[in-house]
Amino acid sequence: MAAQFEAQPDYIHQDIKECVDVLKVMGVTKFSKHLQRELDMWKHTDLNIAVVGNSGAGKSSLINAILDLETDDDGMAKVGVVETTKTVTTYRNNNRPNLALHDFPGVGTPNYPQKGYFDKIGHKLSEYDFFLIVSSDRFTEYDLWFAKQIKRDEKHFYFVRTHIDLSIYKDKRPGPKKLKAKKVMEEVKKSIYEPLKKEGVIDDDCHIFLINNDAKLEFDFERLLQTLIKDSPVLKRQTMILSLAADVDETINEKVKILKGRMYKVALLASSGSAVPVPGVGLAAEAAVLYKEGCFYREQLGIDDKGLRRLSNHLNIEIEQLMKNFHLESHLVLISAKELIKWASVHVVSEALEDISKLILPVLGSLISAVASFPLCLNTLNKLLTMCETEARQLHNEVARSVLNDDIRQ
Template identity: 35%
Template sequence: MGGASSRNQEGETSDCLENQTVESSNSSFFTEEELKKLKSDYETGGVEMVKTVLQQKVTELDKTELNVAVTGETGAGKSSFINAMRGLQVNDEGAAEVDNIETTKEPAGYKHPNLPNVCFWDLPGIGTIKFPANKYLKEMKFKKYDFFIIISHCRFKENDTKLAKEIKRLGKNFYFVRSKIDNDLDSKRRGGGQFNEEEELVKIRKDCVSKLQEAGIPTPSVFLISNLDLHLYDFSLLNKALEGDLPCIKKSVYILALPNLNSDIVEKKRKELKKRVWMLATLSSVIGAVPVPGVSLASDISILIGGIIHFRRCLGLNDSDLERLAKRAGKSVEDLKAVITTPLVGGEITPDVINRLAWGVAAVTISAIELALDIIPVVGSIFGAGSSFLMTYKLLNAVLHDLAENAQRVVTVAFRSENDPNQTSVQ
């Protein structure tokens, strides 16, 4: 009986490796070669053989840095963009200073409030006396950044195109962002006469693209955004472009760092986090394979607690996240918390919390079986490995689903229009 259970669980682990192979071209954490080796090692030596690789990959996920450079002329909206990307407003703790005079004298780094390995860099405007265009990238320590956002609040200037050409020559990606689009549209509306927002957006975008082409940028992509309302205009298109260009792990880090603006972003986060579940479950099964009574029980709970805390932080469900979101959306934090139905939000995640989720009963049952089978070390070890994997895998999946569903409800309430109470998402 124990052997059959073990074979079933090993099959689930192998299936997870197969699924990751299928997803390897779509932001998997592993290269195709790494996945083939993992699967081969697992089939020949079981979970022990893949333990070190998985532990290293989990550590890599937590420590991979993403450095985003944001540059443009004075008053272009660099600081506001950086704050918006981190879900902050100008008066929030840690926010970048916003002003219409050049406040950036040196590159200034602003870490993400939940993911400190993600940093947005506010660079001084190119072409100033201190930073002439021909020395700009060297002075800015070009190699540090994963990509560049070049921002303008009107037309892109000669220095912007010079910078783009140099960035391209040196092999990094850049993206033109036309900020303060809301101001342009408001000005048109107040001007009187017929006004069509979509037509005006097309006109602005075409004008930016044509001017950049005239300056020698053959196929520029220009994204129109409002720092005050990131969920509007071209922000989703900008994200799609960035995600498509980033390597797999950095892409995942970027997605998890996005502010929760709509249901699509929350769903993307859920998919990224789910890729971590099978790794944690496999590590749990390695620990469960240790033939020491009680070891797997304590370790499984520790893995669960760590996973829940990470999921909650990435999905923006900590109290500080909810307060910032409520402030940004112009809602009360009580309104957001009113739609949260899970006990996993709003307090410390402890073994007692896990027990209240009925983990305790299942874990004690498995632990008792492990103790009974320890008189036959081989059988006991195999069954422990299988049951630990299955238990952790299923519970973390259920927890992630629960937290993502609650994050979806929070986002819906935050950005639902008062004139459209049935609205379910913001595009």
């Protein structure tokens, strides 16, 4: 069935109008390079998060969780109970290197006393977009001191209490598991909030997050990511979203919004290069651009080859069986640009093209002949994204069910 296109916000049409103006001035070749630079702009914008706290607080595990780094990944932060951070150490996911987490040495140690701490580490607070103040046990005077320094510089900061699952497990009070967990979490949050409130550091507890680094779908991990996305500087928000893993609902939702928003520029990029149609489909040189973007959808939504391997390991099922059980198609459609053309010749049907033309093509005006394949490219991208999103949500829901079943068995 043909995908239905809804009327798009005015800013989408304005974007396209601006692109058309640039195309008129630059010509096709320069315009294509210009458009590609705009699509890749997020790759050239860095977002820096400082992670502070004492040794054994779970900083390394938190860094690995946010960056989606596992034991077989290069650059994974070393996890241990001894002091592993001697200087400010920077971590990135090599596949999405624009998001950097910087592990600070613990303050108040013999090597890094509170007095002169920032001179000793050689870094200024102004270098960072956010600060995560991490603890795994009681809230300390050093955590409070750090918060005051950051507040003075008017930077965003958040309190992350790790190992909340262990605190719940160790609690021996009688009663139902869920009620006990709720009471423990309330008490832990209160123990952090009250000294901060007393010192005038925060007004409410919305920036306190209780997490288990090994279970992103539990407790406040998703709320933490949601807050970081919301509070990211406007020019860096896309970098933040596209640099996170698609393993919680919030990041999947935000990624899909961005991928939909860039769809029109990608279609213009593809169609502006050639107006020569392939019989039955209308895709020629455009296929290379569409294939690249389709692979980007898979990688961003965690259903590329690497993502599927991780999901199969998590669900303890062979990858071939996983693909069969969930009727996954994107890995077959996006084997190559040639396979994409074959798939599009069957699935990109003409019924939807009239709808697209009514919504978008009037914006293109006199340049319609130069981008005659624009509707076909746009419809292909729409169907590819719909397919990838559906697969990602199916697999994410299956992981969530698996986690819930594990909790029930325990």
